[in-house]
Structure formats: structure tokens, C-alpha cells
Amino acid sequence: MTALPHNGTLYLEDYEERIVAINFFNRLKEDFHRVENTFEDAILPVTTITSGNGREVRPDIYCLPIQIVNLCYIGDPGSDWILIDAGMPGSAEKIIETANERFGSRPPRAIILTHGHFDHVGAIVDLIKHWGVPVFAHERELPYLTGQSDYPPADPTVDGGLVTEMSPLFPHQGIDLGEHVQPLIPDGVVPGMADWRWIHTAGHTPGHISLFRDKDRSLVAGDAFVTVKQESLYKVILQQREISGPPKYFTTDWQTAWDSVKKLAALKPSAAVTGHGLPMEGEELASSLKMLAEQFDRIAIPAEGRYVQ
């Protein structure tokens, strides 16, 4: 296969893959129009080669990719645990099945949300019904989780590929969890996670948080930065590992997002689970994150876009 030059919107490596992706994208649009893009029906027919294959990043940190997003189970198998984020719409069964395998029938002590985008809260209603446990999020994220606000719509004018182009089809509506969701207390303590602290990493959304454990410098970053070019369908499907800023089409405050990445880089994490992409560790993480923090304007911020000043 002969490589063709990138045309700026399609991040594909050659002609054949480009055709496959265009057909795929067209099918996807048809599917989305069929379900009229309501939140409950937003079962994205996109998946990655790693979907469903979880991995232990640490003995008590289990990362589960479902379709295009990661969930994180924190806790030693068989003991108390916490769930971070709630995955894609329609994924509750898989999330619960994995929990049962790892922790028996013991419900999590709480569910912590890094933020409220549809691909991080997709199964939350089903999980609350099943486990009846409290959900915590940053107080600045609560308007989107209690039915008061919608997120701004995705911006398809940022660069980066087919996921960006399909992003206007992604739901940006807030959800209403009512009294089931509570604000995190401001001192960084994470309910049920004694040796972890939460860090406000706004920019991608106003109340975005990451979670950090000082003892072994483990980081759960959410979408503050990710390890795959989330805008590129091709790279998402193959889960090509590459440090990247927050997903461009949904990020609304780029200067704050840069400050958040600097904050996380200063922690010098030894391992990171991000909202999208494969976990990253060691020297690869150290050098990539340093580069991202220094060159965020070149690597992460779109050349132009609705939310770029």
C-alpha cells in the first residue's frame, strides 16, 4: 500500500484505510440518525481493539476499556473498592460483570466522576440503580450532573480527524442525578480512598478532576490529558499510544487546560490511566508528559476552533 499525504482532516495512513474509514463513518452517521441522537440511545457503534480487555496497572488499579473510553477500578481484589467514571451508554452490564469477577458481589464504596461528558457517565443511572451507592464529582461539575446546564456543543472545526468530524453527533446534554450526586469536599480527600487525593484539573470541563496517590505516584487523569489522539478514528480504533491533550472537540478553556497539565506533570507520576488510550508508565510517561506540559500550544491546542481565543 502506498502512503498518501495527509489531507488535514483525515489522519489515515493510506488510501485503503481511508476508504474503510469513510464507509464506516457514513454507516455511523446513518446509525446515529436512526436513533435520533437522544442520550439514552447514544450507543456509539465504535469500538477499539482493546475493548473489554482490562489490565492491572498496579495490583489495586484495574483499567477497563469499553468501546472508546476507560473505567478504573481502585482496590485490591476481594476488598473495598471505588469505581472511577461510568463509561459509555449501554455498558452497565459489562462494568458490573467485571466488578463481580474482581470484588465478588461487594458494591463499590462510591463512584467518583472525573467529569460528566456522555462517555464518562453513560452507564451511571443503571449503576446507581444496581448498587445504590453515592456518586461524587467536583462542585463545578454538578450543574451538568443535576440537570441545570448542558455542556457547550462539540466543535467539529478543530483539527484532528474523523472522531472530530462525528463529534457534533455526540450528546452534550447534562444529566440529572438529583440527590445521588454529591460535591467532593474541597480538601482533596476522596471518599473511600484514604491514600488518594483529587486534584482540580479544569479546562476540558469546569469541574474536571484527576486522582493521585503520592505513595507510588499513580495518576488517574480523566481527560486532562489522554494517551491516544482521540480525534482520530483510525488511531482510536488501533489504540495507538501517543501523548495528547484533552479531546479537542469537547475542550472549552485551553489556557486552563494547559495549567492543569502543568500541575499533573509537576507531580511526576510513575503511571497514568487516562480517559482514553492505553495506560502509560515510567520513562515514556515522564518524557511525554514533560513534552506536553512544555509544548501544549503546539501539541494540544487546535490551530483554530470555536473555543480557541
Ligand SMILES: [Zn+2]
Ligand atoms: Zn471529556
Ligand SMILES: [Zn+2]
Ligand atoms: Zn472522554
